[in-house]
Amino acid sequence: MTPLFALATSFLWGLADFGGGLLSRKTPALTVVIVSQSLAAVVLGAVVAVTGAWSEADARLWFAVAAGVVGPVAMLSFYKALALGPMGVISPLGSLGVAVPLAVGVALGERPGPVQCAGIGVAVLGVVLAGGPELRGAPVRRQAVLLTLVAAAGFGAVMALIAEASTTVTGLFLALFVQRVTNIAVGGSALLASVRRGGRALPDEGARSAVVAALPALAFVGLADVAANGTYALAARTGPVAVAAVLASLYPVVTALAAGVTLGERLRGVQAAGAGLALMGTVLLATG
Numbered sequence: 001m002t003p004l005f006a007l008a009t010s011f012l013w014g015l016a017d018f019g020g021g022l023l024s025r026k027t028p029a030l031t032v033v034i035v036s037q038s039l040a041a042v043v044l045g046a047v048v049a050v051t052g053a054w055s056e057a058d059a060r061l062w063f064a065v066a067a068g069v070v071g072p073v074a075m076l077s078f079y080k081a082l083a084l085g086p087m088g089v090i091s092p093l094g095s096l097g098v099a100v101p102l103a104v105g106v107a108l109g110e111r112p113g114p115v116q117c118a119g120i121g122v123a124v125l126g127v128v129l130a131g132g133p134e135l136r137g138a139p140v141r142r143q144a145v146l147l148t149l150v151a152a153a154g155f156g157a158v159m160a161l162i163a164e165a166s167t168t169v170t171g172l173f174l175a176l177f178v179q180r181v182t183n184i185a186v187g188g189s190a191l192l193a194s195v196r197r198g199g200r201a202l203p204d205e206g207a208r209s210a211v212v213a214a215l216p217a218l219a220f221v222g223l224a225d226v227a228a229n230g231t232y233a234l235a236a237r238t239g240p241v242a243v244a245a246v247l248a249s250l251y252p253v254v255t256a257l258a259a260g261v262t263l264g265e266r267l268r269g270v271q272a273a274g275a276g277l278a279l280m281g282t283v284l285l286a287t288g
Helices: 002-023 029-051 061-084 087-107 114-130 142-163 169-196 207-213 215-238 241-248 251-263 269-287
Strands: none
Touching: 002 029, 002 215, 002 241, 002 251, 029 061, 029 169, 029 215, 061 142, 061 169, 087 142, 087 241, 114 241, 114 269, 142 169, 142 215, 142 241, 169 215, 207 215, 215 241
């Protein structure tokens, strides 16, 4: 079941990133994050109340709190890096966060077999190439690279932390709810500080109507992100963390394909090669 849950994670994360990216073209990215996470928190809160998940609160929830703190920091670092450097360089670097849960798996004593090791290598290479790395052109600012590495480490840390946040399905609902509430608190504080410095929280024109019209899309982004965290936790619980982490990190391929289908964007040759390698690595991991 690990490959199935992990691939579902990459599919959901890919769609959430695509939707969030589209919404951020008209609405400040931080506002997109906060509103989408708030809508998801409402749904999760109802699920927690219905299932009685509060009774499973224990010390593991601190992992969820940590994931909720790290997540917004990573996302803001990533958006800032995208503003400073070319996406063709930043996107592949951001996918290197998979190294964090891989390292955690090895530290916990996991030893993938030869076929799975080959699959991990092929899939990671595919993920990097799927971002369409730009190997030529103007040099990238050092600040952009540093911010991207911070974001990558943060994304990987969230994957590792959420996998440790619960041991049961109902406990997972509670952990995801706590993570979302923490996301909102951290992101809200950052947005407030930005507004006080003169930043925008809403679109310049038709602010209220624009946000209201986008609520269904914002809800989809938030719920897809929540579902992805949940399926990743299940993937990491039912099999090797290394396998779950690599397969879950294929989401850039999904985002690129969604852009191609919806926006008519054509994959570059390096992206198509990356998608093929990612698929090959997936097969090796699933059969190893």
